[in-house]
Structure formats: structure tokens, C-alpha cells
Amino acid sequence: MSIFQNAIKQLEEMKAIINISPEIYKLLEVPQRILQVNIPIKMDSGELRIFEGYRVQYNNWQGPYKGGIRYFEGVNLDEVKALAFWMTIKCAVLGIPMGGGKGGVIVDPKKISKNEIENLSRGYIKTLFSDFGPQKDVPGPDMGTTPEIMAWMADEYGKLNGASAPAAVTGKPVEVGGSLGRGNSTAKGGFMVLENLLSKMDINNPCVVIQGFGNAGMNMAKLCAEKGYKVLAISDSKGGAFNSDGLNVNELIDFKKLNGTIYGAPRTELLNNQEILELACDVLVPSALENQITEENVERIKAKIILELANGPITPEADKVLENKGIVVVPDVLANAGGVAVSYFEWDQNLKGERWSDEEVSNKLRDLMMPNFFKMLELSRDSHISLRKSAFAIALKRLEEAYNSRNI
Numbered sequence: 001m002s003i004f005q006n007a008i009k010q011l012e013e014m015k016a017i018i019n020i021s022p023e024i025y026k027l028l029e030v031p032q033r034i035l036q037v038n039i040p041i042k043m044d045s046g047e048l049r050i051f052e053g054y055r056v057q058y059n060n061w062q063g064p065y066k067g068g069i070r071y072f073e074g075v076n077l078d079e080v081k082a083l084a085f086w087m088t089i090k091c092a093v094l095g096i097p098m099g100g101g102k103g104g105v106i107v108d109p110k111k112i113s114k115n116e117i118e119n120l121s122r123g124y125i126k127t128l129f130s131d132f133g134p135q136k137d138v139p140g141p142d143m144g145t146t147p148e149i150m151a152w153m154a155d156e157y158g159k160l161n162g163a164s165a166p167a168a169v170t171g172k173p174v175e176v177g178g179s180l181g182r183g184n185s186t187a188k189g190g191f192m193v194l195e196n197l198l199s200k201m202d203i204n205n206p207c208v209v210i211q212g213f214g215n216a217g218m219n220m221a222k223l224c225a226e227k228g229y230k231v232l233a234i235s236d237s238k239g240g241a242f243n244s245d246g247l248n249v250n251e252l253i254d255f256k257k258l259n260g261t262i263y264g265a266p267r268t269e270l271l272n273n274q275e276i277l278e279l280a281c282d283v284l285v286p287s288a289l290e291n292q293i294t295e296e297n298v299e300r301i302k303a304k305i306i307l308e309l310a311n312g313p314i315t316p317e318a319d320k321v322l323e324n325k326g327i328v329v330v331p332d333v334l335a336n337a338g339g340v341a342v343s344y345f346e347w348d349q350n351l352k353g354e355r356w357s358d359e360e361v362s363n364k365l366r367d368l369m370m371p372n373f374f375k376m377l378e379l380s381r382d383s384h385i386s387l388r389k390s391a392f393a394i395a396l397k398r399l400e401e402a403y404n405s406r407n408i
């Protein structure tokens, strides 16, 4: 099954659980708009290359489309549709006035120069300029896109707009209107809910395994290490590093800076990306790509809690098996929502011309994440449904209310 089919399956499964008008389901099964573009770029060599890009504007009942732009060689329309659908659910789980969208460009940013990345990022905005805007569609960062890239995009948007419009793009560096606290917000939001869950489950000094060492995974590793949790294993796209006494996270970050990977770092045993998922641990944090825990490996998963910092790391079939095994899965649409939450704060600050302190952002993040997390826990307990189904139920109710009040 394709990633988008998996995502829609999660929606379909809700039909038996919550009473939402069939019209709402029908409308949410498809994106409102799909934009596919070819972006011509003059490479440093003088050669003209054409990059394929997408923007899926999934749903805007609750506000402007919101979602990141992914730079990755494996990007395809099916994946971007799924990610845009999850953004719709994610923003609705948080109850923020934003809809769901997602973008992507087929490119490996490690294989082109900085100048070429800048031209591509400006080209992406140029090509889609009329479809973006602070009240229309607000792109943010995702895998492969950095604050620097978001600054180029915001700058390009301002130029074409004839006036600076920082609220058109989020994830910018602080100097050009970015929010304090955006850098590690995805991990921070996930960590907040994890801490609460661990205390509820009476797990002290947990041992943690993290798949992925990008923005989300690396910051999660840092937060866990600062709190004294034992980080047993981490992987990146090249492979995994394991130490039964716990990894030295700061050492791994330094090693990655020098070598581009953590694979082969001193005092670590080598594991592959799949092996690390199957380690016995308290908490497993998939922070990389979709479809990592599937029917094929789910029986070998030994974690007690899975915190989905990645989008869609578990297939619907595997999800069922985990549920039957009593493994607690904190679903992506809540677990990694800290990222878009602080993107929303950035948009809000830009619209109002404000700058909030680190502490303000952190408190607001807690105020947004925790009540919705508790709501999800409560509904799951009272209705005997998984946390994912509970999160979807909260989101779908809010989406239905928005749809009905607009009388679309």
C-alpha cells in the first residue's frame, strides 16, 4: 500500500469509532488542491537542470494551509499528499487556526552546492508565489530544509510581494523574524509528553533508542541525555551506534559534524537502521522516515513506548499488532506537533510584530501540547481506543465543527 493509502486507512478506521458526517470523511479523503511544478535552475557548471516540486494544499477549513517543505531524493507526490493530510490532523489536534499542507522537491541537498540550493529555494517560491501567503498557505521547514533556506524563501516572497511579509514563511532564523525555540521545538514537544507518560507508567531512568539524527532525533537525544536517560542507540541514514552503557550524545554530535554521520563513532557498536528498532528498551523514538515499523518487523519490536517524532513511521497493520501487544504508541499527529506549534507562534508573532522570549515560547508550547495530550489520554481511556484513534477523534470533531460553522 502507498503511504497516502496508509494515511487514509487511518481515517477510514475512524468511521467505526466516531460519528462524523459521511460528507466530512469524503472531503477529507482527498486534498483540496495539488500543485506540481518544474523548477529550472542554472547549476554552477552552467548546465540547466529541472527539479520537480510539489505543494499539496490539503485542507483549509480551520485556517491557511500550513506545513513544511521536504528536500529529499525520495520525495514523491504520494508521500507529500500523506504528509499534508497528517498536517491537517496535526493542526486540528492542537486546535490551532491553521489547515494542512505540505511541499517537497526531489533533490538531495547534500549533492548540490549552497548557491544551487539557494537558487532552487528561491525558484520554488517564484514558481508557486501566487499560491502562498500569510493568509493562504504558509510553508515551514521539514527534512532537508534549514532556517537558512527558510530565510531565502521568505526573502524571495517579500521581493515578489513588493513588501516584506515575514509571516509568509516559518522556521526562519531569529534575526529575520524567526521564533526563539523553533529549532528544537519538535523534540521539546515530544519530550514534554514523554516525561508525563513515563511518570504515569512508573518508568524511572528509562532507556531510549532513537532512529534518525536530524533536527528531531538529535534534539531528542540531547534532551534525553540532559535529563539523565540512558540513550542506548541512535541511527542516521548510514547506520546505527549502540552502547549498552549508554551513548555519549555530545560526543556523537561532534563526531557527526566532522564525519557527516554517527556511524563508526568511537565507543559504539555498529548496528544497521533496522536492528536498532528491535532493541529491548523502554522508549523507541522513530525520528526519520515513514513506514519503518511494518508487518515484517513488528513482532520483533520490544519497546514499551513508541514516540512517533517522524510522520507515519508505523503502518496501519503494524499499528494493530502493537496495540494488541499493549505497546503504547504516542501518535505522530500529537508527538511531533511541537514543530508546527512553534511555527504557528512564529506566524502569530510576525503578524503582530512581536518577539516573544524563550520562556514565553516554552510556556505557550506547554499550554498548547499538554491539555490536548491529556484530552487524548482521557478519551483513549474512556472509550478504550488507541491514542492514535483518540487523537484523530479530537481532530475530526474540530474539523467537522469548522466545516459546519463555515457552512461550506
Ligand code: GLU
Binding pocket: 066, 067, 068, 069, 090, 138, 139, 140, 141, 142, 143, 170, 171, 311, 336, 337, 339, 340, 343
Ligand atoms: N515539518 C514539520 C511537521 O511535519 C513542521 C511544519 C511547519 O513548521 O510548518 O510537522
